[in-house]
Amino acid sequence: MTRFLAHGIDFGAVREEFNLPHGYPPEAVAEALRATDRCSAEREDRTDLPLVTIDPPESMDLDQALHLERTADGFVLHYAIADVGAVVEPGGALEVESRKRGQTFYLPDGKVPLHPKELSEGSASLLPDQIRPAALWRIELDEQAAPVSWTVSRATVRSVARLDYAGVQADSDAGRLHPSITSLPEFGRLRAAAAVARGAIELRLPEQDVVPDGEGWRIDLAPRTEADDWNAEVSLLTGMCAAAMMIDARIGLLRTLPPAGPDAVAALRRTAAALGIEWPRDVGVGEMLAGLDPNSAPTLVLMTEAPSLLRGADYAAFDGSVPELTVHAAIGAPYAHVTAPLRRLSDRYSTEVCLAIASDAAVPTWVRGALGSMPEIMGGSDTLAGKVERACIDLAEATVLADRVGDVFDATVLRSRNGKRTADVFVPSVSVMGKCVGDPAEGEQVKIRLVAADVNKRSVEFSYPA
Structure with missing residues (x-):
């Protein structure tokens, strides 16, 4: 197939337009370099767990590592999350700067990281064969991969392998999955079926990706394998367990999305009918979308219209009383961000809340004091990240087609x-x-x-x- 390349794209102009920071303040970098584990005395040694990471091949900021065991009556999932809260000093230069950023911003020519790479790609990253501090989730599930119990505690862990999505998919297809994730396909498919049953809505839209190609750039559709979905189900499950803990304890930070209104659903039904897509009255939106042929033109059109159902995403911080809206309608359950603290600020604080709840301890004052500011910080950074991504794609599209x-x-x-x-x-x-x-x-x-x-x-x- 012919490759259409764009040369000389200046993504620096996008950085300037959106006032993205250049580099990292020296005092924050120095703090990252001397960071130590303030909670080392609390940790259980779980370096015996043969955890593995699954990330894009170029990633170095590895937040998560997993081990999934198939048991006689279900599954046991261990999910290690980089313990950023234990190595970032409350009130220090690193916390101040990361609060300004909110999250890592990704551009085709490089990222603007939430934390200095000395921390996010070094001492806090769950790199293979390195002993690292982690918040270790243990989730027990039944035969249908429904969670029956869960907890989280501080531990030291060691990843034994660094895997990527394409490799995991190829290994699954060939029947040679790493022993730590042999049950991941079964788990992932059961969790996906459960998502449809609880009314989750997943949009399978083409995701554009600007990628380097020799001396130029091209636009691809980002590949997505079943392995991506299986791994996503691990993170979603953990976020749902975290949300349940927070709601029960009446303190935390939820990611919320109101249910679609009847007018939006009715409009989507009219579009489906015009496209010749059968949608029985007793079938929910998520079930209908999940059953469509992902490669057909009518599906592409309907998926493009479906985001109208998912408006009003927000963060809900609470302390003492549970907010009126706790559910994330796209997930079909309450949900919290806790699995990407190297790349997303809120996860650091949400994880600390869960650790305190699980150990029957008071939520630290520095966490409690930060919760109320998280919705504004994260909402603003999410909006900015979306604008930056769209600007980079728009610039690449115009450059690729400029001489055509x-x-x-x-x-x-x-x-x-x-x-x-x-x-x-x-x-x-x-x-x-x-x-x-x-x-x-x-x-x-x-x-x-x-x-x-x-x-x-x-x-x-x-x-x-x-």
């Missing part, structure tokens, strides 16, 4: 904007999504012409008919 104005492309119509004579289209040959002037019908495969590609404005425009 006038060319004709095959496209799928994602959304027609009635009355405005415009549509949103997806062009698979270049993995571009853009605006099209004209009135093509949703779900149709059409030929469109590129009429503009403006690098400065980071925009592309097509016309129909071609």
Whole structure:
């Protein structure tokens, strides 16, 4: 297949536009270099557990390591999370700077990290064959992979292997999975079925990814394997257990999303009917979406419309009384972020809450005092991260297509904007999504012409008919 490359993309302009920080303050780096485990006396030695990590191959900031055992009556999951709260000094320069950032920001030419790499890719990362401090979750599950008990405690751990998604998928297909995750496919499929049963909504939209290619850049659709989904189910399960602990103890930080309103569901039903997608009245949204052919044009169109169901995501901090909304509608259950503390600020504090609850101890004052500020910090950083990602993709799209104005492309119509004579289209040959002037019908495969590609404005425009 022909590769369409973009040369000389200046992602630095995106960094400047959104005022992303350059480097890390020296005093915070110095603090990271001398960081020690303040909770070493509390830890159980669990270096006997043959934990493994599963991450993209280039990742060095490894937050999570797992071991999954199949038992006679279910599963036992051990999930080690980098214990960032034990190595970042409360009130220190490192905490102050990480609170300004909120999370790691990812750009095609590099990331703007939440923590200095000396910590996030070094002393706190769960790198293979290194003894590390961790918050170690132990979750017991029944034959259907439903959790029956869970707890978390401080431990020292050691990862024995660094795996990646494609490798895990290949090993699964070949029947040679690492002994620590032999049961992961069964676990993952059972958890996915449980998600559908509880009304979870998963959107399988094409995810654009700007990747280096020799001296240039290209836009790909980010690959997603079953292994990605299995690993995601481990993290989701842990976040659900954490949320249950917090709600029971009446203190914590939840990730919330209100249920879709009847008007949004009705609108999606009309779209499904127009696309010829059968949707029985007694079938929920999540079950319907999960049953669609992911490779069909009607599915792509419906998945593009489905985000209208998932509006109003927020963080809910509470101490003493439980918020009115505790559920995350896309997950179909209460949920909390606790599994990525090297890359997401809130997880550090949420993990400390869970550790205190599990040990029947008071939540530390420095944690309690920070909870109330987390919704604003995390909401702002989530919004910024979305804008940065979109700007990078828009810039790459315009640059890839800059010298192809006038060319004709095959496209799928994602959304027609009635009355405005415009549509949103997806062009698979270049993995571009853009605006099209004209009135093509949703779900149709059409030929469109590129009429503009403006690098400065980071925009592309097509016309129909071609």
